[in-house]
Amino acid sequence: MDERKPYIDEIKREFPGDVLSEDTSTPGEAYLTIRKESLPRIANFLHEVRYSTPLLSMFGTDERALDGTYKVYTVFQIPRKPVFIILKVHLKEGELEFPSITPLMYAGSPFEREMQDMFGFVPVGNPDTRRMVLHENFPKGIHPLRKDFSYSTTLDKAEGQYPFHTIEGEGMLEIPVGPVHAGIIEPGHFRFSVAGEPIINLEIRLHYKHKGIEKLMETLDFNEGCRVAEMVSGDSAIGHVTAYCQAVEKIAGIETPLLARYNRMIALELERLYNHIADIGSMSTDASFLFGAARAGILREKVMGLNDRLTGSRFLKGLVVPGGVTRDLFTAREDITLTLKEVGEGLKELVAILLSSASFLDRVKTTGVLNKKTAEDLAVTGPPARASGVDSDMRRDVPYEAYGEVKFKVPVYKEGDVFCRLSVRIDEAFESISIIEQVLKKAVRGPIKAEVGARRAVPLPYRYALGCVEGWRGAILYWIMTTPGDKLYRCKIKDPSFCNWPGLSYAVLGNIVPDFPLCNKSFNLSYAGNDL
Amino acid sequence: MQKMILSWLKGRIATKDLKELVSDARLKDCLEVVNNASIEEFRRLSRRSVHIREVDAGSCNACELEINALNNPVYDIERFGIHFVASPRHADMLLVTGPVTRNMEMALRKTYDATPEPRLVVAVGGCARDGGIFKGSYAVVGGVERVIPVDAYIRGCPPRPQELLYGILRILGRI
Numbered sequence: 068m069d070e071r072k073p074y075i076d077e078i079k080r081e082f083p084g085d086v087l088s089e090d091t092s093t094p095g096e097a098y099l100t101i102r103k104e105s106l107p108r109i110a111n112f113l114h115e116v117r118y119s120t121p122l123l124s125m126f127g128t129d130e131r132a133l134d135g136t137y138k139v140y141t142v143f144q145i146p147r148k149p150v151f152i153i154l155k156v157h158l159k160e161g162e163l164e165f166p167s168i169t170p171l172m173y174a175g176s177p178f179e180r181e182m183q184d185m186f187g188f189v190p191v192g193n194p195d196t197r198r199m200v201l202h203e204n205f206p207k208g209i210h211p212l213r214k215d216f217s218y219s220t221t222l223d224k225a226e227g228q229y230p231f232h233t234i235e236g237e238g239m240l241e242i243p244v245g246p247v248h249a250g251i252i253e254p255g256h257f258r259f260s261v262a263g264e265p266i267i268n269l270e271i272r273l274h275y276k277h278k279g280i281e282k283l284m285e286t287l288d289f290n291e292g293c294r295v296a297e298m299v300s301g302d303s304a305i306g307h308v309t310a311y312c313q314a315v316e317k318i319a320g321i322e323t324p325l326l327a328r329y330n331r332m333i334a335l336e337l338e339r340l341y342n343h344i345a346d347i348g349s350m351s352t353d354a355s356f357l358f359g360a361a362r363a364g365i366l367r368e369k370v371m372g373l374n375d376r377l378t379g380s381r382f383l384k385g386l387v388v389p390g391g392v393t394r395d396l397f398t399a400r401e402d403i404t405l406t407l408k409e410v411g412e413g414l415k416e417l418v419a420i421l422l423s424s425a426s427f428l429d430r431v432k433t434t435g436v437l438n439k440k441t442a443e444d445l446a447v448t449g450p451p452a453r454a455s456g457v458d459s460d461m462r463r464d465v466p467y468e469a470y471g472e473v474k475f476k477v478p479v480y481k482e483g484d485v486f487c488r489l490s491v492r493i494d495e496a497f498e499s500i501s502i503i504e505q506v507l508k509k510a511v512r513g514p515i516k517a518e519v520g521a522r523r524a525v526p527l528p529y530r531y532a533l534g535c536v537e538g539w540r541g542a543i544l545y546w547i548m549t550t551p552g553d554k555l556y557r558c559k560i561k562d563p564s565f566c567n568w569p570g571l572s573y574a575v576l577g578n579i580v581p582d583f584p585l586c587n588k589s590f591n592l593s594y595a596g597n598d599l
Numbered sequence: 600m601q602k603m604i605l606s607w608l609k610g611r612i613a614t615k616d617l618k619e620l621v622s623d624a625r626l627k628d629c630l631e632v633v634n635n636a637s638i639e640e641f642r643r644l645s646r647r648s649v650h651i652r653e654v655d656a657g658s659c660n661a662c663e664l665e666i667n668a669l670n671n672p673v674y675d676i677e678r679f680g681i682h683f684v685a686s687p688r689h690a691d692m693l694l695v696t697g698p699v700t701r702n703m704e705m706a707l708r709k710t711y712d713a714t715p716e717p718r719l720v721v722a723v724g725g726c727a728r729d730g731g732i733f734k735g736s737y738a739v740v741g742g743v744e745r746v747i748p749v750d751a752y753i754r755g756c757p758p759r760p761q762e763l764l765y766g767i768l769r770i771l772g773r774i
Contacts, residue, residue: 202702211737219735222701246706249685251653251667253660254703275702276657279738295732301661301757345664364671371668381759382661595660 071097071150077117078152082109093317093532095465100155103165106141107192109154111171113143120145120152121459122446122566123535124544125168125178126559127186129214131160133529137186139165140546140559141175142533147458149465151533158188167192174446174566185212185281200274200598203227211282212557218282234260234268242580246275253594257583264579269572276598284558289315289547290389290519292555296545297384300562300596305331305338306538307545307560307596308387313467314534314547315389321519326511327391328468333403333506334383334396335468336499339539340407341370343496344414346591350489351421353584354430362417366410373406391516400507411500418493431486435586437574438483447570448563449541450491451590455483461537473505483574488589495539529556538563540593562596629762630769634750641717641750642772645691648680649771652690652714656707656743657733658697662724662757666694674760679773687713692767695747696723696757698730699740711747721770722749723763725756 075097079086085105090098101109113120124142131137137158144151156165167190168175179190180199187210190196201209206225210216233241240261246254256272280299284292296311297304309331316323348363371381377396378386386392396403421427437447442455452459460477462470478494480487531548541563548557571590575583632638653666669676670683684690687710699707711720722743725731729742743749753766768774 204701204704216737218737220737222737246703247654247687247710251663251670251683253655253658253663254706275706276655276697276700277702277738278657278698278700278733279736280733283733283736298659298661298732301659302664304661361672364668365673368668368671368673375759381665382757384756593660595658 070148071095071152074118074145074150074152075099078109078112081112085109093530095149096151096153096533098153098155100157103156103158106139106154106156107166107168107171110141110143110168110175113152114172118145119443121443121448122172122174122178123151123542124546124559124561125175125182126546126561127182127188127212128548128557129186129212131214135160137163137188139182139188141168142544142546144464147464151535153533163187164189164191166190169193169195173444173569177565177569184210186210187213197230200277202274203229211279216282218279218286229272231258231272232268232270236262238262239267255594259580259583261580265577266575266580266583269575269583271568271572273568273594274598276595278599280599281558281560284555288552288554289319289549292558293388296560297382299560299599300564300593301382302342303338303538303540303543303562303593303596304382304384305334305387306536306540306543307562309335309468310534310536310538310543310545311547311558312387312389312534313536314532314545315549317532317534318530318547318549319389319519319553321390321517323391323468323517324514325469326395326397326513327515327517329506329509329511330392330396330515331387331468332470332473333503334386334392335536335538336502337370337374338383340410340496340499341367341374342539342591343492343499344370344410346492346588347417347421347489347496349588349591350431350485350585351427353588354427356421356424356427359417359421359427362413362420366413366417369406369410369413373403376402388516390519391514393516395515397507397511403503404507407500407503411497414493414496428486430582430585431489431589432484433482434485434582435574435578435589436482436484437570439481441573442483442570445569445573446566447541448566449538450488450495451567451570451574452541453478454480454487454491456481459542461535461542465535467536469506472509473502475502485585485589531557540564540591540596541567560596560599562593562599564592564594564597567592568597626762626765629754629758630766631752631754632750632770633752634748637717637750638719638770638772641691641719644717645771648682649692650682650684650690651692651694651767652684652687652710653694654687654696654707654710656695656697656703656727656746657700657739658724658726662696662727665757665760665763666696666723668760669763674764676764676767679768681767681771687711688715690714690718692719692721693747694721694723695743695749696727698726698733698736699743699746701738701740704740704746707743707746719750719770720747721751721753721767723753723755723758725754728752728754731756
């Protein structure tokens with residue numbers, strides 16, 4: 068039986084007359100076109116009342132070329148099921164208002180503000196109507212993702228001031244930090260309001276790195292797009308490109324060979340491994356335990372060196388392409404096994420040292436607590452969610468590639484502090500090594516890439532699909548719509564950081580300013596992936 | 600000396616075919632000097648210790664990871680008296696990555712203005728050269744030179760830590 072059916076039926080039963088049409092042509096995805104007014108109610112039913120499904124993404128499209136309307140897509144996933152429910156709302160030209168879901172689910176706010184900037188939609192009822200993506204230097208009335216705006220438009224310079232929230236009261240002090248930070252990291256602005264040492268409010272302003280990636284995608288065809296997907300967030304190159312390829316492959320009906328799937332799994336886990344090791348190291352740095360950082364640095368370099376030997380890129384770039392992979396990592400089976408054995412042993416030692424240091428544990432335990440309810444409300448994903456008791460992992464819930472064939476644990480902790488986020492990363496690093504070992508034991512022969520790109524006699528109509536990968540930061544989501552000529556018509560990228568940034572601003576509340584770097588590193592979010 | 604450092608750069612990580620990856624030719628190819636006069640002047644004044652401020656003006660963050668790696672015990676840039684500092688006011692050199700986005704243009708200019716002279720600007724990575732794949736975007740100004748004067752480029756997407764180290768040491772006249 069189709070797994071989607073019971074959910075569609077229930078929504079139709081609960082909201083008679085609100086569902087205008089349904090589209091189940093893409094496997095695993097149920098698109099429900101609903102009446103505009105019913106969006107908050109149905110979204111809340113899915114999110115809060117019935118299934119407590121996390122909001123995965125929310126985005127606009129300009130489909131005036133197809134049927135004369137703009138659309139708002141709201142993507143939910145049924146927890147622990149490979150079922151995506153996508154609510155679709157039509158907006159007519161000149162009537163770009165739609166009821167905001169933010170009053171009922173706060174996770175919607177950044178998505179709605181993004182649409183407000185990029186499409187000029189008006190989320191009625193969202194209390195935060197400030198600009199987000201386009202800073203003050205962009206002239207007013209510019210909406211880059213509309214089809215009548217060209218990627219290479221030269222814009223005038225405008226000026227203005229961003230209205231930060233201000234916290235007032237006796238003894239309140241504001242500490243502005245950034246966009247250029249003290250460390251070797253990406254740009255963003257943090258504004259702390261403190262009363263003495265404790266943080267009363269943290270406002271995070273991002274999008275300093277907005278480069279117009281989604282618009283760039285619309286100028287490319289689907290083979291070219293994968294090179295750009297690798298450059299969305301350099302440290303998640305494989306996660307992003309795999310999610311991208313999955314969406315494209317669903318659209319084009321390409322069956323990826325088994326050997327290619329195994330190869331992708333190896334690459335995904337190598338990426339998780341080197342990043343988790345780096346995070347374990349940087350959490351040690353920020354707790355002033357430099358020995359741990361040095362050891363982690365050496366271990367990470369071993370994995371980076373392995374990546375370089377395997378693919379010629381320390382970030383594994385160029386490996387994953389639509390249809391499969393460009394080279395077979397199984398030919399370096401011995402190298403991978405030996406290196407990972409070494410790394411695993413080193414990591415075990417490092418973890419034992421870290422966890423037996425009382426001063427280190429004192430810094431990380433009970434610091435930066437994100438409680439489960441807040442994590443769910445903000446749709447936080449990945450290690451920070453699992454550290455707060457949210458049991459979700461796309462590798463298990465939507466077993467893509469060949470994750471259904473390997474055994475692995477999904478670590479879930481309850482307290483939601485820095486220590487739990489560290490523990491999730493430690494556990495996952497060891498699980499990654501185990502997954503790669505399991506995959507390498509599989510004996511497969513065959514092609515590593517399916518045939519792609521042959522021009523069809525009859526072009527496909529506009530088609531769309533989701534690609535979803537559990538990157539090392541959390542769920543990476545791509546929603547792609549292609550034109551009949553295999554061009555990308557719309558490519559919505561959702562990096563896990565987009566929903567996790569608000570999580571950080573809640574986790575730091577009540578903590579002292581010197582613990583902020585530690586909290587920040589325990590989330591380790593991407594600015595580039597957020598800003599696009 | 601140059602031979603010694605080159606062989607050290609190559610031998611530092613025990614990899615099987617590192618020789619191939621970081622060949623002499625590739626290393627030499629990774630650096631492009633555009634302002635020789637300012638570099639000569641800089642060398643004369645900063646013989647022993649150099650402080651670097653890194654500025655990300657819009658990269659994908661891969662360049663940052665590789666620059667960060669210079670501080671780990673494998674590459675250990677500090678042994679050459681080179682430190683990364685927290686403020687441009689303490690810096691002798693700016694290491695700038697990424698295509699400069701519109702939203703970062705002013706921050707980059709202010710950072711440059713806050714850096715005391717003599718100072719060098721080294722642009723790192725393909726995007727910093729001319730905007731890379733983001734060239735021409737409505738949200739991107741272009742390469743670093745569109746905003747502040749650049750003295751040298753280190754090429755790569757991203758350049759490997761070995762290449763960054765080699766480039767910086769070459770600029771300083773150490774090799």
